[in-house]
Amino acid sequence: LNKKRIAYFHFTKEDTEARLAPGDELRLRLNSSAYADLSGSDEAGWSAVGHVSKITANEEVALELRGGQQLGPWDINHGFQVEFVWKSTSFDRMQAAMRTFAVDDTSVSGYLYHKLLGHDVEPQTIRSTVPKHFTAPNLPQLNHSQVYAVRKALSNPLCLIQGPPGTGKTVTSATIVYHLTRQNQGQVLVCAPSNIAVDQLAEKLHKTGLKVVRLSAKSREAVASSVDFLTLHHQVRHLDTPDHQELQKLMALKDELGELSHVDEKKFKQLQNSTERELLTAADVICTTCVGAGDPRLQNFRFKQVLVDESTQAAEPECLIPIMMGAKQMVLVGDHCQLGPVIMCKKAAKAGLHQSLFERLIFLGVRPVRLEVQYRMHPCLSEFPSQSFYDGSLQNGVTLNERLYAGIEFPWPRPDMPMFFLNSTGAEEISASGTSYLNRTEATNIEKLVTYFLKSGVKPYQVGIITPYEGQRAYICAVLQRQTTFSHKAYEEIEVASVDSFQGREKDFILLSCVRSNQNQGIGFLNDPRRLNVALTRAKYGLIICGNAKAKILKAL
Ligand SMILES: Nc1ncnc2c1ncn2[C@@H]1O[C@H](COP(=O)(O)OP(=O)(O)OP(=O)(O)O)[C@@H](O)[C@H]1O
Ligand SMILES: [Mg+2]
Incomplete structure (x- = not known):
């Protein structure tokens, strides 16, 4: 819409080696001969820098290229190289x-x-x-x-x-x-x-x-967050007072044309800076x-x-x-x-x-x-983490009754203990990117459980799916999107994320997909007790773990 170019590609690196996240800067390069063929000249190849704007459900990376891109190899879809831009x-x-x-x-x-x-x-x-x-x-x-x-x-x-x-x-x-x-x-x-x-x-x-002003990095301004309305760039954009009309006009113009004339751009930058400063100064908290x-x-x-x-x-x-x-x-x-x-x-x-x-x-x-009294988890959920990670010192500030979710019919093996381990021996596989793991049986099980939750009246925003592997995260998203029992939107609203990005957060119901299923190598990422601790302590009302009970560390559970 605003003439930005977006390149899509698969990123092939092991999860353990490097991970891409929205906001990362990358350089896309096409070597000179390939570009010369295209442009009919012998220019020294083509390259452009951009930032990762999103990673799609099938693990495709979207790279938003910087600046107004006029000429480029837009019709070529192979032979590119991607490099990390080392940002110090x-x-x-x-x-x-x-x-x-x-x-x-x-x-x-x-x-x-x-x-x-x-x-x-x-x-x-x-x-x-x-x-x-x-x-x-x-x-x-x-x-x-x-x-x-x-x-x-x-x-x-x-x-x-x-x-x-x-x-x-x-x-x-x-x-x-x-x-x-x-x-x-x-x-x-x-x-x-x-x-x-x-x-x-x-x-x-x-x-x-x-x-409150939430200041985020310039490169992350396009990344959606739950507190968009508090971010500085959002506040600047929506400051609708007579004093800021010129800035509003320039922003609208920039959106429409993709870029501004030299003079306008200078004016824009200047107004933007002063407005940002004004908002930051007026905040109680940054x-x-x-x-x-x-x-x-x-x-x-x-x-x-x-x-x-x-x-x-x-x-x-x-x-x-x-x-x-x-x-x-x-x-x-x-x-x-x-x-x-x-x-x-x-x-x-x-x-x-x-x-x-x-x-x-x-x-x-x-x-x-x-602080030793927890108010998040159903007491049966806090017991294992308390014993395993905190020498039994974690106490409960919520009672069983406060954490029994009334009004849903869910067949917990024991009604007073909203948790279970769903064993499956489905094999682990290498994911589409060739570098992460996925487990189809587990993904199918997760989908069935999600649909069951939704059927019994749980709202999509109450459910979170956690998995340590990017491959599985993407695969689960894709599986959910194919479902038709509930609307597309309902499935889309269910958050599927890595353990690391769930630190500090909570959901009413958590489904954990462990992915790894082999008897020798253990369960990879979840081997780190600190990661396991985070994964097990995000649920308020119920936790379901999907995994292979034969995998090494899961035996402890
Ligand atoms: N005194 C309290 N009374 C009732 N509920 C509380 C109390 N303190 C915290 N909570 C609730 O407990 C839950 C967990 O709180 P919070 O997220 O602050 O914990 P935390 O220690 O930061 O957890 P984490 O280690 O996962 O970041 C929240 O739902 C919060 O509203
Ligand atoms: Mg916290």
Whole structure:
């Protein structure tokens, strides 16, 4: 529509080797002879850079090419090469944060500086207004340990909050931020390593009535999220005041023509920058990923109060980015028994990059506030994770009755225990891309279960399907799309995602497809206890695991 060119192709790399995600930058190349044949000249080949705009149900990657593409090999469909465009942005920002920490003594308060380096330092407290009511508007009523966490976070310059899945870390974080904004210390910066975790928090903060801006990377602006309406680019686009009419006009023109004249483009950029700045300045809270905190658009902003959720999923230098913007008071929230940072380089991991700042601070003797009562899972679902991953310390804040889903007829083997393992010996196969795995029998079983749920009155948004393999994820989507028992839209609305992208989230019913089915090699990805922990702790009312009971680790279940 806006004259953008999109290239579709299959990406053939092992899941374990490299994964593409929306927003990744790639260069598409066609060598000179192929292009010369086409264009009748001997130009030095053709290439264009773009970003992954989506990955379709049959694992096809859509690459949106950048800039107005006039000439190109549009009719050729083979012989292309795809390369990763090495973007050092994340690493540059991490390095900049460390440099700032080393040389700039206004980067963090003196107290935090010493704490981060593990020096002995006199304990400090922060004078804060103690709220009359700890529970924030439209968030659940806090329990004692959650209130204690809020108190501690408000009155201390450094606070760590630790807790197993579902113990309300994110709810408590949102409540803390709500109260921090009332301390007259300026805007609060709220971060997490992953986009999904940031969205999760942004949504909760918005519910409390705070003015929230979700800043996302430019390359991700086209990627849909649950909090689109909070994103900076969305807010800029829909700012319908008389002051912003010129910007609106230029945007409409740009959409229509695909690009603007040189003069208009300059004007557009200028208006866009000033509007962005205006919106950012007016916010109570700015939410972005840790790396996003290094965005040039936040360059002149300072944040005395910073909260990082899922901080155990961030590498230490990553976590330092938001902190090095003037922090006096920082709150780190996390769980070291869920997924940690992904460090591709073994050498770097071994040298310590795999350890999060949160974990290091605990080793240094900082005592975290512990949350141990979970409000997500039916008690029968929390038992195994509690025993296996948390030494039995996880308690239930929800009762059996609160987690019995009334009004649906589902044949759980035991009505009081909404879970089961569906055994199948269907074979695992290599997926379409040639590099991931899928399991047709499991996918069919999953589809039957989904249809059964829908028939018994469960709504599509209540169901989540988790699988560790991209091949299976795509295959399940395709199988669901072929179904006709319910509308196309109903099946489409059911979220099918990887374990990693479900960290921090929950659904009423979860179906887990383990995929691997062989007696020797175990179950691949789920072998990591932290990934298994995340996979098993997303469901509120019911969990069904599809797998081959003979596969190694599943025997434990
Ligand atoms: N005090 C509470 N009372 C009632 N419900 C609560 C309470 N605290 C949290 N919850 C509910 O429990 C569920 C899990 O909360 P939340 O997502 O904050 O947990 P979490 O510790 O962040 O989990 P994860 O480790 O998976 O990120 C949510 O549905 C939330 O609304
Ligand atoms: Mg959470």
